[in-house]
Amino acid sequence: MSKAGVKTRLHDDALDQDEEGCCSACCSIVLKIVSAFLIIITFPFSLAFCFKVVNEFERAVIFRLGRLIEGNPKGPGMFFILPCLDNYVKIDLRTQSFDVPPQEVLSKDSVTVQVDAVVYYRISDPVVSVTNVANVHHSTKLLSQTTLRNVLGIKSLADMLTDRDGISEMMQTSLDQATDAWGVKVERVEVKDVRLPPQLQRAMAAEAEAAREARAKVIAAEGEQNAAVAYAEAANVMAEEPGALQLRYLQTLNLISAEKSSTIVFPLPLADMGLGQIAETFSAPAPDSGHAGLVHRGV
Numbered sequence: 001m002s003k004a005g006v007k008t009r010l011h012d013d014a015l016d017q018d019e020e021g022c023c024s025a026c027c028s029i030v031l032k033i034v035s036a037f038l039i040i041i042t043f044p045f046s047l048a049f050c051f052k053v054v055n056e057f058e059r060a061v062i063f064r065l066g067r068l069i070e071g072n073p074k075g076p077g078m079f080f081i082l083p084c085l086d087n088y089v090k091i092d093l094r095t096q097s098f099d100v101p102p103q104e105v106l107s108k109d110s111v112t113v114q115v116d117a118v119v120y121y122r123i124s125d126p127v128v129s130v131t132n133v134a135n136v137h138h139s140t141k142l143l144s145q146t147t148l149r150n151v152l153g154i155k156s157l158a159d160m161l162t163d164r165d166g167i168s169e170m171m172q173t174s175l176d177q178a179t180d181a182w183g184v185k186v187e188r189v190e191v192k193d194v195r196l197p198p199q200l201q202r203a204m205a206a207e208a209e210a211a212r213e214a215r216a217k218v219i220a221a222e223g224e225q226n227a228a229v230a231y232a233e234a235a236n237v238m239a240e241e242p243g244a245l246q247l248r249y250l251q252t253l254n255l256i257s258a259e260k261s262s263t264i265v266f267p268l269p270l271a272d273m274g275l276g277q278i279a280e281t282f283s284a285p286a287p288d289s290g291h292a293g294l295v296h297r298g299v
Contacts (some may be wrong), residue, residue, distance in 0.1 A: 018182050022186060026072060026224070026240065028064075028065055031065070031084075031085055032082065032085065032129040035082045035084060035085050036082075036085070037082060038084075039082075039083070046083065048081060049083040050080055050081060050082070051078055051079070051080060052078070052079055052080075052081060052088065053074060053078050053079075054074065054075035054076055054079070054090060055075075056076040056121070057076075057093050057094045057097050058075055058076065058091065058092055058093065059074065059075045059076075059090070059091050059093060059126045060073055060075050060079060060089070060090055060091075060234070061073045061074075061088060061089045061126050061127055061130045061131075061221075062074060062079075062081060062086055062087075062088045062140040063086065063087055063088070063089075064082070064085055065085055065087050068127070068131060069086075073091070073126045073127060074088070089130050091123055091126035091129060091130065092123065093122060093123055094122065095120055095121070095122045095187060096120070096121060096122065096137070096239060097118060097119065097120045097121075098102065098118070098119055098137075098140075098141055098144075099117075099118050100116055100117040100118065100119060100141075100144050100148055100190075101116065101145065102114045102195070103115055103116070103133060103145060103148050103149050103152075104114040105148075105149055105152040105153060106153065107152065107153070107156055107157050107160060108153070108155055108156045109156045109157055110161075111157045111196075111200065112197065113152075113157065113160065113194055113195060113196055113197075113282040114194075114195040115148065115152055115160070115191060115193070115194050115195070116191075116193055117144070117148055117168075117171070117189060117191045117192055118188060118190050118192055119140070119141075119144050119175070119188075119189050120186070120187045120188040120189070121140060121175075121179070121184055121186045121187060122184075122185050122187060123183055123184060123185075124135070124183055124184065124185040125183030125284065126183065128181070128183030129182055129183035129184065132180045132181060132182055132183065136182050136184060139182065140175075140179055140186075141182055143175065143178055143179065144171075144175060144189075147171055147175050147178070148171060150174075151167060151170050151171045151174065151218070152167065155167065157196075160194050161194060164191045167191055168188075168189045168190055168191055169189075170226050171189045171191075172187075172188065172189040174184055175189065196225065197298070198251055202269060217224075252262065
């Protein structure tokens with residue numbers, strides 16, 4: 001086809017569109033006149049169909065003969081429509097929330113977990129939310145599920161358990177950018193729970209218990225080392241002061257006597273206490289008779 005033929009065809013299409021536009025405008029004018037006439041002849045009953053009310057937190061997007069009326073959405077308060085020609089859609093501007101169903105996610109380190117979240121959002125542009133998407137609430141819910149899987153798929157299990165704030169912020173940013181064309185503002189996203197498989201829970205519990213036991217053994221060994229150093233220092237002090245050992249004997253005897261024992265047998269070095277002669281008098285001759293004795297005490 002030559003260039004002249006193409007230009008002629010384009011010109012004909014433009015003329016057809018202009019004719020259709022003129023016909024549509026004429027029909028619209030005629031229908032408006034008929035609607036106004038019906039309102040007048042049925043006055044005041046027609047007022048119940050002409051005036052509508054929306055709440056403070058709502059807006060009304062009006063369509064006349066299928067076309068969006070230019071200007072901002074109506075509301076809050078009372079607004080006027082033409083019966084049989086206009087229809088309107090109420091949009092709630094309050095913040096709404098929904099639970100994201102538990103999603104099975106394969107983490108970066110190949111661990112399967114179930115994660116659920118909650119999303120808070122609101123309608124920022126009522127006109128766009130009506131004209132650009134069929135069901136803005138259902139679409140936002142489906143998008144949040146896929147976004148949750150995509151965000152968590154690049155995270156390891158340790159990040160899922162420790163960096164929930166970072167995951168929530170990343171998911172909110174991604175959802176907000178994707179729903180901006182729908183007139184939706186995502187205000188907040190919170191990860192509720194991360195469910196691990198039972199086998200992995202048992203393995204992690206065993207690992208944590210083993211780590212605690214290892215720390216307990218290290219602490220006990222350090223305590224034994226510190227106690228040995230303290231015993232060595234105490235032995236040096238008692239070696240320098242012989243009377244300190246006798247005081248220690250008496251203190252130990254006092255501690256033992258506080259318990260519910262019928263008889264206490266406690267060795268005493270009588271020779272070191274200066275009682276060697278008394279021991280030789282009351283005991284039989286023996287090589288070790290002057291070195292130790294037995295004290296019996298009934299409780």
